[in-house]
Amino acid sequence: MTLAALIVFAAALMVTPLALLLQTGLLADGVPSLDPIREALGSRSVLRALLNSLQSATVSAALALIVGTGVALLVGLTSLRGKAVFTFLVLIPMMIPPHVTAIAWMQALGPSSPLLGTLGLAPPPGTPHPLYGRNGVIALLAVQHMPLVFLVVLAALRTLPREMAEAARVAGAGPARLLRRVILPLLAPSLLAAFALAFVSALGNFGIPALLGIPGRYTTLPVLIWQRLSSFGPSMLADVAVLSALMALIAIVVVAVQMILSARSRAALIGPPQPPLHLQLGRAQWAAQAAMVGLVAVTLALPMAALFGTALVITYGLPLTFDTMTLANFEQVLFRQSVTLRAFGNSTLAAGLAALLLAGFAAFVARFATGPRGARKRLGIGLTGLAETTYAIPGIVISIAFILTFLRPLPILGVSLYNTVWIIVLAYLCAFFAVALKPVAAACLQLDPALDEAARTAGAGWGRRMRRIFLPLVAPAAGSGAILVFLTAYNEVTVSALLWSTGTETIGTVIYNYENGGYTTLAAAMAGVTVLATIGLMALLDRLGRHLPPGVVPWRL
CATH class of the missing domain: 1.10.3720.10 (MetI-like)
Known part of the structure; x- marks a missing residue:
């Protein structure tokens, strides 16, 4: 049954x-046949949307990989204080819907931002929003998917046996060489998986490219599919099915390539998983703490302050004061x-x-x-x-x-x-x-x-x-x-x-x-x-x- x-x-x-x-x-x-996809790619709008999707997914996934891996190494291998709190706060942006993230950042940096208006830092009215277009889409996709990379790499660090790292340290390897010669090679399959996950997530993201890309004329495939489906033409459903099949094939190919590369880069490890290394930061302790506080402030505190600031004003564009608060x-x-x-x-x-x-x-x-x-x-x-x-x-x-x-x-x-x-x-x-x-x-x-x-x-x-x-x-x-x-x-x-x-x-x-x-x-x-x-x-x-x-x-x- x-x-x-x-x-x-x-x-x-x-x-x-x-x-x-x-x-x-x-x-x-x-x-x-692949002829429907070839015909679709003959359209300039489809080809441009495909290239924009691949560009935004690749660049944002690379940025998320760099930052997310760095944070995972800091949390998973060092004497950083407040690890549990930082981990919880770093993961919150991943749980917040992408379109909410986009709205929060639009309200944090635009000329009508209540937060910037209250601080007297708002750009002059009519100033183009700095996040509209390609760079804003890529930046917020990286912010949205960095916690995914962080989770994958942190989980991998928990499963690594520490004998090789301990042997390298006994042989005199410093933290930088230990990271370059031992830890990162062992993490290679997980890094590939993290990049693929961030890439696929960014490829299918709709909220951020819709809110930031449409005003900046930077259209991705999910937004184009939504626009085509809203057109209600006679061939609408067939057209969006072709575009959707194209996206599905890209996602499947990326995951398949990631699995092949991960299998080739996997190293056989001996011994059960053990508690990860606990490298002392020494003089870098305060710099590491400050970096984590800065990361949480930029990715979470700033946009959330702007979001709630906008929700509390009578009309969008006014500074947040006791007179305008409601x-x-x-x-x-x-x-x-x-x-x-x-x-x-x-x-x-x-x-x-x-x-x-x-x-x-x-x-x-x-x-x-x-x-x-x-x-x-x-x-x-x-x-x-x-x-x-x-x-x-x-x-x-x-x-x-x-x-x-x-x-x-x-x-x-x-x-x-x-x-x-x-x-x-x-x-x-x-x-x-x-x-x-x-x-x-x-x-x-x-x-x-x-x-x-x-x-x-x-x-x-x-x-x-x-x-x-x-x-x-x-x-x-x-x-x-x-x-x-x-x-x-x-x-x-x-x-x-x-x-x-x-x-x-x-x-x-x-x-x-x-x-x-x-x-x-x-x-x-x-x-x-x-x-x-x-x-x-x-x-x-x-x-x-x-x-x-x-x-x-x-x-x-």
Whole structure:
């Protein structure tokens, strides 16, 4: 029964939508072909958007790799003080929706910035916004995805045996040579994986390029797909399917190349993982502390201060003073605007339901993938790989795939899911399965197999062992995964940007529509509420992490 349910889940929500997308985008006269993509690339707008996407994804991923690796090395290997606090604060920008990040930075540096106006530093009215265009898109994509790199590299540092590093130190290698000759070569596969993850995430990012790129005439593929889908032309769906298939192929190729290069650069290590090095910073201690404080101030404190400053003024563009301060914008979005209340309800329903369902699916898939050899193990490994693939594919591509799949009423049932909140829930199940699976898989690897073997010897069947032994042990990790899914889906805009309709708005789409429609103070107020909710949920996960295996909650050291 469980096997059948997982197979139906994978076939209906992961394999079929993506297969239909590729079929629609890669068919010429009913025959599989790359001609539709070649024809699409013949358009100057498509080619320019593709080059902009590749440029912004590559450069921002490289910047995120440099900064994220540096922060991970500082936190993971040195005597830096306050590591847990810094780790928590560094990860918050990753949990904040990209379009909220863009809005916060737009309000922090523009000529109408309440924060700069209060400090008397605002540029003259009419001055072009410094973030509009290519450089702003690249900079904020790097800020958004630097925590991803940080997480991957920090996790890799925790698994490295320290014998080689200790031997190098005994032989007289200083910190710089130790880093260059030992640590970085051992981290090479993880660095490649981190770059690929940041690249794919930036490639599919919609919020930042839409808000900063459109005013600066710097269009990327996700924005072009959104614009084409809004055109409602006769060939609209076929056109966006071709562009979506192109993005999906790029993501798959990048992940495949990363896996090949990682396999070639992997070094065989002897010995179990041990606590990482604890290099004394000495005279550099204060410089390191100041650098981390500066990083948190620039990436988190500055934009959040600007965001809440905008939410607290009567009209956008006024400096924040006691005379211009008001809570009316928060009152408007929380109690008066029906669309915002509906959006909070829809997002809570969609994200909550997806989180609960994926926590259950993840427990069984992780159990199969880490269990004894057989059909169940092969299924578990296959579903794990499929989950990683769908997570790597940009969210806007997932949206197009689900539109193609559920545009018509369901066979036999005759029920249409299109233009309902349920299609958003199903898209979340596909897009965020890997998020729920990772902490559960990590917890499964730490379980003692002797428990299951003893129960089996005592005559307990598979179902009873799952209920009495496995599920209670992995329940905290499954809860952690559910909270991570909820955090990710609650504020997202990339997946729901093409799936929402009147009555099914989500928080992300309403914030974007407010900002795009010129209601900047309302957008800031609603974004501020979501930021506070995100931080509160992260704090809840941090408390839950005290009872979880090490490494399940990323920022708990």
